[in-house]
Each structure stands twice: as structure tokens, then as C-alpha cells.
Amino acid sequence: MATTGEKSGRRDFLKTAGGVVAGLIIGAAVGASAFPRTERVTTTVTERVTTTATVTQTATVTQTAAPSAPSEVPTIKDSDFTWKEPGKANIVVIGAGPAGASFVKTLAAMPGARDKVTITVIERNEVWVSGLSHVDFVGGTRKLEQVAGKVKGVVADPKVVRLVQASVTSIDPANSVVYTNLGKTSYDILVLAPGIVLGEWEIEGLSAVRNHHAWDPGHALALGASIKRLESGNIVFGVPPAPYKCPPAPYEVTLLTADIIKELGRSDKVKITLIDANASPQPGPKARIFKEWLDKMGVEYVPNNKVVRVDPEKKEVETDKGERFQFDLLSVLPRNYAPAFIREAGLAKQFTEIDVSTFRTKAFDDIYAVGDHIQAPYTKSAYAATTQGRRLAEVIAERLGLGVKPETKVYNICWSYVNRNELSVIEVQWEPDGKTSEGYPKVGEPTAENKQKRHSWEEGLLKSLYA
Amino acid sequence: MRFFPLLFGFFVVGMALALVFSAGQEAVQTVVDRLTLSLEPGDRPVLVFKSGEPVNISIFRQRDFERGKPPVVMLPRVLEARLAMPSDVKEAYVVLASRPVSMEVESGKITDATQKIRLGEDVERAYVKFAGDVGTYQQIPRVAPGVVVKGRAEGRVCIMSEAEFRRWRGSGAVAGECFSGEFYKKFDDFADVYLVVVEPGVVEYAVYATLEMLLAVGTCG
Numbered sequence: 084m085a086t087t088g089e090k091s092g093r094r095d096f097l098k099t100a101g102g103v104v105a106g107l108i109i110g111a112a113v114g115a116s117a118f119p120r121t122e123r124v125t126t127t128v129t130e131r132v133t134t135t136a137t138v139t140q141t142a143t144v145t146q147t148a149a150p151s152a153p154s155e156v157p158t159i160k161d162s163d164f165t166w167k168e169p170g171k172a173n174i175v176v177i178g179a180g181p182a183g184a185s186f187v188k189t190l191a192a193m194p195g196a197r198d199k200v201t202i203t204v205i206e207r208n209e210v211w212v213s214g215l216s217h218v219d220f221v222g223g224t225r226k227l228e229q230v231a232g233k234v235k236g237v238v239a240d241p242k243v244v245r246l247v248q249a250s251v252t253s254i255d256p257a258n259s260v261v262y263t264n265l266g267k268t269s270y271d272i273l274v275l276a277p278g279i280v281l282g283e284w285e286i287e288g289l290s291a292v293r294n295h296h297a298w299d300p301g302h303a304l305a306l307g308a309s310i311k312r313l314e315s316g317n318i319v320f321g322v323p324p325a326p327y328k329c330p331p332a333p334y335e336v337t338l339l340t341a342d343i344i345k346e347l348g349r350s351d352k353v354k355i356t357l358i359d360a361n362a363s364p365q366p367g368p369k370a371r372i373f374k375e376w377l378d379k380m381g382v383e384y385v386p387n388n389k390v391v392r393v394d395p396e397k398k399e400v401e402t403d404k405g406e407r408f409q410f411d412l413l414s415v416l417p418r419n420y421a422p423a424f425i426r427e428a429g430l431a432k433q434f435t436e437i438d439v440s441t442f443r444t445k446a447f448d449d450i451y452a453v454g455d456h457i458q459a460p461y462t463k464s465a466y467a468a469t470t471q472g473r474r475l476a477e478v479i480a481e482r483l484g485l486g487v488k489p490e491t492k493v494y495n496i497c498w499s500y501v502n503r504n505e506l507s508v509i510e511v512q513w514e515p516d517g518k519t520s521e522g523y524p525k526v527g528e529p530t531a532e533n534k535q536k537r538h539s540w541e542e543g544l545l546k547s548l549y550a
Numbered sequence: 551m552r553f554f555p556l557l558f559g560f561f562v563v564g565m566a567l568a569l570v571f572s573a574g575q576e577a578v579q580t581v582v583d584r585l586t587l588s589l590e591p592g593d594r595p596v597l598v599f600k601s602g603e604p605v606n607i608s609i610f611r612q613r614d615f616e617r618g619k620p621p622v623v624m625l626p627r628v629l630e631a632r633l634a635m636p637s638d639v640k641e642a643y644v645v646l647a648s649r650p651v652s653m654e655v656e657s658g659k660i661t662d663a664t665q666k667i668r669l670g671e672d673v674e675r676a677y678v679k680f681a682g683d684v685g686t687y688q689q690i691p692r693v694a695p696g697v698v699v700k701g702r703a704e705g706r707v708c709i710m711s712e713a714e715f716r717r718w719r720g721s722g723a724v725a726g727e728c729f730s731g732e733f734y735k736k737f738d739d740f741a742d743v744y745l746v747v748v749e750p751g752v753v754e755y756a757v758y759a760t761l762e763m764l765l766a767v768g769t770c771g
Contacts, residue, residue, distance in 0.1 A: 324740055326767055362622070363638040367660070370638030371591040386611070387622045403742075404620045418740075432739045439765055458695060460765050517765040518668050 157203075157247050162266040166201045166245060172483055175261055175270035177251050179206035180214075181465045182454030183276030184237045184548040185472030191243045193476070195485045202243055203270075205263060206234050207250040211549060212300045215465050215541050218332055220303035221310070222339035222503050224534075227300060230541060232549030251277070253424045256447045272479065275435060275444075275452040276472070279328050279419040279463070286417055288393035294413050297336045298328065309412050310340050315352035316411030318344075319400055321390040322359040323418040326434075328455045328463040330365035331499035331509075333357070333416055334373040341380035342502040355382045356408055358400070358415075360389035366462070368524045369499060369509055376501040376529075390415050419463070421456040434458035439517035441489075442475045451475055460517045467495040469544065492520065498537035506533035582653050585645040586612065589637040594663055596656040597645065599631045604681040605651050607631065612642035621646075626686055629752070630679040636660050664764070672698065672758040679754035682707065682747035687715070690743050690755075696762030697737045704751025706730045715744040724748050 157164040167173045174190075176183050187202055211232045219225030238244045249263035254273070261268050281298060283289050295306035310318070318340060322333040337357045344353045357377065363386060364373035377384045388402035393413070400415070401407050421431035430436065435452040436445040439459050444450045453471040455463040461471060473491045480487035493513045498506040508527040512520040527533070587609075589595070599607060604627035611622060622643075625631060628651075635643065638660070645653075663673050676691055682705060690699060690709070699709070710718060710726035717723050727735065728748065733755075737743070747753060 326740075362636075363641075367638040371640065374639040406619065433741075458766050460767065 157245065157265070159266045163268065164203075164247065164266050165269045166203050167269070168201055171198070172200050173269065173271045174200050174202045174274065174479070175268055175272070176202060176204045176274040176276060177254075177261065178276035178278060178454065179204050179208075179234045179237050179246070180211060180276060180278050180454060180468065181544065181548060182278075182468035182472045183274065184211075184234075185469040186274055186276065186453060186476050187237050187244055187472075188239060188548060189473045189476035190480060191240050193480050193485050193487060196243050196480075197240070199483050199485060200243060202245070203268060204237055204244060204246045205249050205251060205261065205268075206237075206246065207248065209234055209248060213465065213541050213545060214298075214329065215537070217297040217300055217303040218329075218335045218339065218500060220300060221297050221307040221336050222343065222500065223307055224339075224500075224503055225538075227304070230545065232545040234549065236549030251422075251424055254428045256428055256430070256450060259449065271449065273450045274475065274479075275425060275430075275450065275456070276454045276468075277422050277425070277456060279455045280422050281416070282323075282418040282420045286390055286393060286415065288395055289415065289417065291395040292393055292398075292413060294393075294415055296414050296416050297332055298416060306336070306414055310343055311347070313344075313353060313412050314349065316354075317409050318353060318355045318412045318414070319408050319410040320355070320357045321400065321413075321415030322357065322361060322365070323416055324360040324389065325365050326463060327365075327416065327419040329497075330462065330464075331369055331373070331497055333359075334364045334369075334377070335500040336414065337382055338373075338376055338380060338501050339503060341382055345380070350381060355380075357382055357384050358388050358390055358402060358406075358408065359384065359386045362386050366509065366524075368526045369507060372501065372507045372526070372529065373499075380502075419455070425452075425456065431456070431458070440515045441478050442471065443478075451479070460519070461493050461513060462495040462497070462511060464495050464497055465544065466497070466540075467493055469548075470494045489515070496540070498533045498540075501529045504531050504534065505529035506537060508533050508536075580653060581650050582645070583647045583650045585653065587635070587643040587645055587655075589635065589641050589643070591637065591639055592660050594634055594636040594658040594660045596658060597631075597633045597635060598654045598656065599628060599633075599647070600652045601629055601647075601649070603649065604629060606648040607651070608646045609633075609635075610644045610646070612644050615644040623691070625678055625680065625688060627681045627683065628678060629681060630677070630754075632674065632677040634658075634663070634673075634675050636663070663759070667759055667761055667764045670761050672760050675757045675759050677754070677756040679752065682753040683750055684747055687744050687746040690745055690757060692757075693737050693743050694740050694763050695738050695766035696760045696764070698758045698760055699735045699737075699755055700733070700758070701729075701753065701755025702732045703729055703747075703753045705747060705749035705753070706751075707733070707753055708746045708748055709733075709735055710744045710746055712742045712744070715746065718746060 176187055187204055190196060191202060211234055212227060213230035216225045216230040235246055238246050247265065249265040251261060251263050253262045259270050261270060295302045295309060297303045297306065320333060320337050337355060341355055344350055363370040388404050388406055390400050391403050392401040399407050399409050420433055421435045425431045425435055430444050430446055435457045437443060437452050437457050437459060442451045442453050444452055453475050454468045461467045470491055470493045474489055474493060477487050477489040477491055481489060496510045498508050500506050507529045509524050511524040514520055607625045607628050608621040609623040666673050706728055708724055708726040708728040714725040717725060
């Protein structure tokens with residue numbers, strides 16, 4: 084039994100300790116209020132994480148949310164699946180496509196990562212189907228099972244990475260919380276890599292007609308089948324204003340279609356029209372090659388016209404210039420956008436606004452963004468996304484004190500079909516400040532050899548990210 | 551809106567352009583009301599127009615012109631204009647004016663313009679001075695994040711989004727950002743915008759490509 088003096092001493096100690104804790108909480112709260120996260124801080128993340136752990140009671144409570152096996156439902160308590168361990172930065176990554184997956188794989192493999200980070204990857208799909216091959220699905224040059232990777236493959240080290248199969252509904256940057264259909268998670272660092280969405284709402288009447296495009300594997304397969312079924316009539320393709328995901332793809336799909344129609348002996352019965360919101364085919368350095376092939380294949384190319392309306396009754400599209408085109412088969416790609424939860428959080432108008440060197444969002448110093456949804460000079464492609472993910476891993480590793488300097492330069496290479504056997508090529512590299520490196524872009528004329536190069540690279544990508 | 555055919559006979563001066571391009575940076579000035587402009591991939595000539603009286607200028611892709619399709623550029627009531635015509639493909643354009651107008655062509659390349667932007671210099675894409683009547687409008691060309699418009703209006707002009715522009719055309723409801731005197735606007739997205747005259751007077755504006763724009767749109771798609 085304790086004596087009065089002992090009790091008094093314990094009370095004093097508890098009072099002092101309580102005062103210290105309360106002081107820390109109040110001080111941290113005042114500090115957080117005085118120095119909002121919109122400010123660019125130069126202190127290391129480790130310091131900020133320590134502060135967060137002190138302030139946020141849930142950070143301690145939710146330490147029980149240990150890594151679950153890949154693809155398992157995470158441990159959820161009070162609707163919260165935060166994975167927070169003392170002394171480690173709790174990184175949440177939304178999206179496990181090439182950008183997110185390459186970020187995770189690169190960071191998790193760095194020496195010291197186990198001691199410094201936990202990474203929660205939130206991805207709604209169990210399988211990633213290579214976007215590069217969507218065009219192949221239209222042309223019948225590739226099968227889906229050849230180019231699919233299991234997303235759980237991003238969990239190379241379960242002590243560092245876990246995968247949560249869930250859909251993000253919103254993010255709360257002010258309070259560092261991500262909400263999903265499986266509950267919420269807090270974060271110290273958030274990496275946005277969810278890809279783009281199509282602004283179908285912008286084209287009046289589009290939702291009332293069947294519109295298959297190559298920006299979704301199912302749509303691409305359906306488009307390929309529809310082309311082969313069409314005995315006669317008009318096929319109308321539509322390209323949105325640049326920038327959009329996979330700039331050469333609309334022209335590739337159009338040329339592959341023309342190639343199929345020619346092989347089926349229907350060139351005199353099927354008319355192909357390509358309506359382009361841009362002044363010439365994209366990307367600019369490949370415009371000449373595409374234009375020559377469009378002419379050669381008898382495609383009617385209509386530049387400087389943006390599809391704004393679809394009349395389901397008349398089966399007609401209308402452009403901003405008032406031009407009208409009848410269709411029997413429609414394939415219009417709407418303008419690309421960052422997903423709604425990013426735009427609603429004030430991080431994007433059309434694309435997510437970032438610093439092109441560090442990928443840090445302009446609005447919040449603890450949120451980064453990579454991949455097709457960012458506003459940057461980098462091509463919206465799988466290759467460029469992969470190198471962005473790698474560079475971001477280096478940026479964050481440096482910030483966490485892992486002794487790494489950002490050295491990866493964003494790079495892209497695109498092999499583009501002009502028919503089912505020949506592909507042109509373009510290579511670009513960017514300096515850290517976003518300017519194109521000297522000597523780029525490099526463009527190569529169409530060859531059959533490029534087909535094998537494209538397929539080999541794609542297989543390598545799948546293995547490196549998801550094997 | 552179509553404000554052609556021309557009242558006068560056409561002068562086809564495609565040869566003048568051949569002279570321009572063979573003469574390097576030297577510009578050839580001539581008086582035209584019709585011109586055929588042939589461009590190679592990578593060309594970026596600047597067309598310079600001057601007129602004492604308001605003149606309507608339209609630029610068609612030759613193929614569209616032959617088929618009676620709309621122009622790619624349409625500028626009403628122009629007193630002076632400088633228009634960059636970048637081309638990534640081999641293309642022919644037909645330039646039409648509603649009355650004879652003084653015109654010169656300054657040759658240039660896309661790569662040179664891009665290099666200037668990379669070095670931090672703003673590059674003029676278009677300059678237009680026109681006699682603005684109420685209801686005169688122009689689509690501001692190639693808007694993107696970082697693109698800047700600087701101008702001056704004797705009367706009053708409004709910069710409208712596409713939705714505001716459609717509403718204005720339907721109901722006459724004036725919306726958007728409106729300016730008298732000098733005005734400046736930097737765009738932060740890719741949405742189409744229109745310059746609409748709501749009070750008459752001479753209007754002049756220039757559209758600039760900037761390094762910020764280059765870092766938002768890239769040079770490779």
C-alpha cells in the first residue's frame with residue numbers, strides 16, 4: 084500500500100506527465116493550425132510523423148492493423164484500417180497501375196525501407212490488364228490473358244507493403260484521411276496514382292448510344308468484334324483535345340480498323356471517318372507518319388473538330404464546328420480527367436496539379452501524384468508512368484532519410500501500329516525540371532521489328548511490377 | 551457565319567510563299583484577298599495582316615475549302631493580325647479576305663519557337679486588332695494551362711467559357727470575366743474560351759505560349 088507521500092508524489096508525477104502530454108497535444112494542435120499543410124516545409128517527414136503520432140490517439144490504437152496477406156480484407160477497427168507503426172511513415176498509395184506499382188516496388192526494395200515505412204496500396208481491381216494492349220485487342224493481335232498481371236504481385240515484402248482491395252470514395256487532405264468502401268485510413272504521405280476517367284458527361288447524348296473505345300479492355304474487345312461484324316456502313320472515331328492517355332492510340336485503332344476492313348474486302352462498303360479535336364494527329368512528332376497512313380488507307384480525316392453531341396435517333400454525331408457525321412459504329416474517346424475524388428478535394432481542375440520535379444501536389448505537401456492524371460509535360464503512357472513512379476520513390480526516400488538522391492529521369496517510348504504488322508516508334512526523355520532532354524524526341528519509321536520490341540517490353544513490365 | 555464569297559477576283563499568290571521560304575527570314579509583303587499556303591511538317595510561319603478598313607479573314611484547310619467545310623480560323627472585322635500557323639504535317643491552307651489586305655509571311659519552325667519557350671521567353675501565338683461591334687466574338691485559339699492573353703478594349707469585352715458562350719448566344723445573357731481598358735488573363739486549364747464584345751470599340755489582344763504552358767502540355771502528346 085502506498086503512503087500518503089508516495090501517493091502525493093505519484094499524483095504530482097501524473098499531473099506533470101498529464102500536463103506534458105496535454106501541452107504536447109495543445110502545442111501540436113496550435114502548431115498544426117498555425118502551420119497548415121499547404122505550406123512547403125523543409126523539415127523531414129520523420130519529424131512530422133512523430134508529431135502526428137503524438138497528437139493522434141488513433142495512430143496508437145490502430146497499430147493493431149497489421150499487414151494482411153495480399154488481397155485479404157485488412158483488419159478494420161472503428162471503420163479504420165490505418166497501418167501505423169511507431170517511427171515509420173505511413174504511406175498510402177491509391178492505384179496499383181504502372182505508376183503506383185513501380186513506386187511501391189522501388190521504395191519497398193530500398194535498403195532501410197523496413198525500418199522507415201509502411202505502405203498501404205488501395206486498388207479496386209485484382210488484375211491489371213496492360214493498357215498498351217487495349218489497341219491489340221481491337222486489332223486481334225494480342226489476347227487478354229497474355230497481358231494480365233495479378234495486382235497482389237506488388238506486395239513483394241509483406242512487412243513493408245500490404246494491398247487493400249477497395250474503391251476510394253473521397254479524400255480529406257486537411258485531416259489526412261482516405262475514405263473507401265471498406266472504411267477509412269489515415270496517412271502521413273499520400274500517393275495518388277489512380278489513372279484517368281473519361282469525361283463522358285461532356286458529350287451530349289453519348290450515354291444513350293453504344294460507344295466502344297480502346298481505353299477499357301472490355302470495350303476494346305467489343306470494338307474489335309463490332310468492326311468484324313459490320314458488313315457495310317460508317318465507322319466514326321473521335322479524338323479529344325490533347326493531352327489524353329496514350330496519344331497515338333486513336334490513330335492506331337483507326338488504322339488497325341482500316342486494315343481489318345481491307346482484309347475483309349469491305350473497303351468499298353465501309354467508310355471510316357476520324358474526327359480530331361486537334362489540328363493534326365498526336366503526338367506532334369508522329370503526326371506526319373499517321374497522316375500519310377490515314378491517307379493511304381482511305382480514312383477521312385477531319386481535324387480541328389471536337390465531337391460535342393450525339394443524336395441517338397439519327398445515329399449522328401455533331402462537332403463544335405457544326406459538322407454532322409452519320410455512324411453505324413461509334414468509337415469516341417471523351418476528354419480525360421483526374422478522378423472525381425481528386426477534383427472534389429481541390430487538387431485538380433482537369434488534371435492534378437503538381438510540381439513536375441518532385442510530383443508533390445501544389446496544394447498539399449504530404450500528397451504526391453504520378454501517372455496519367457497529372458498535369459505535366461510527360462506523355463500519358465504506361466512507360467512514362469513507370470519511370471515517374473520510380474523517380475517519386477527516390478524523392479520520398481530522400482525525404483525520409485534513406486540516403487537516396489532522385490536520379491531517375493522520366494522517359495517514354497511508344498511503339499504505334501500503322502497496320503497490324505508495322506509500328507513506328509517515338510522516344511522522349513525529360514529533365515527533372517520538365518524540359519525535354521537534348522536530342523529528344525526521336526522518331527522512327529514503321530517497321531515489323533518494332534512489334535516484337537513492343538511485346539517484349541510489355542512482358543517485361545508485367546513481370547517487373549506484378550510477378 | 552460565312553462572309554464570303556469575295557467581291558473581287560482572286561489573286562492566287564502561292565508563288566509568293568515559295569519566295570518567302572527560299573529567302574530565309576526575309577518576309578515578302580503583298581496585297582491579297584486569296585492565298586494558298588503550303589506547309590511542310592515542322593513549319594511555323596507567321597501571317598501578318600494589315601488593313602485600313604475592317605476585313606474578315608478566314609483560313610481553311612484546302613481540302614475543307616474545296617468541300618465547302620468551315621474554316622479553322624475565322625476572324626471578323628480585323629484591322630491588324632499576326633497568326634502563327636504551326637503544322638506537324640504536310641498541309642495546304644487557303645487564306646481568304648473579304649477585301650484586299652496587306653499581308654506578309656514570316657517563315658519559322660516549331661522547334662525554334664519551342665526552344666525560345668524552353669529558355670523562358672514567351673512566344674506570341676496570335677495578335678489580333680479588330681473593330682468590335684456588339685456581338686462580335688472570337689474563339690481564343692489553343693487555350694491551355696499557362697497560356698496568357700493580354701489586351702486592351704476601347705469598349706467592353708467578356709471572356710466566356712463554352713457554357714457561358716452558348717448561353718449568351720441563346721439568350722444574350724452576358725457572363726464571364728468582363729474588361730474595359732487593358733486586360734490580362736492567364737488560363738489554368740484546357741477548356742475552350744471566347745472573347746465577346748459587349749460594348750463597341752477597337753479591341754486588341756495577344757495570346758502567348760509560356761514555359762508554364764510547355765510544362766503542362768509537353769512537347770510529345
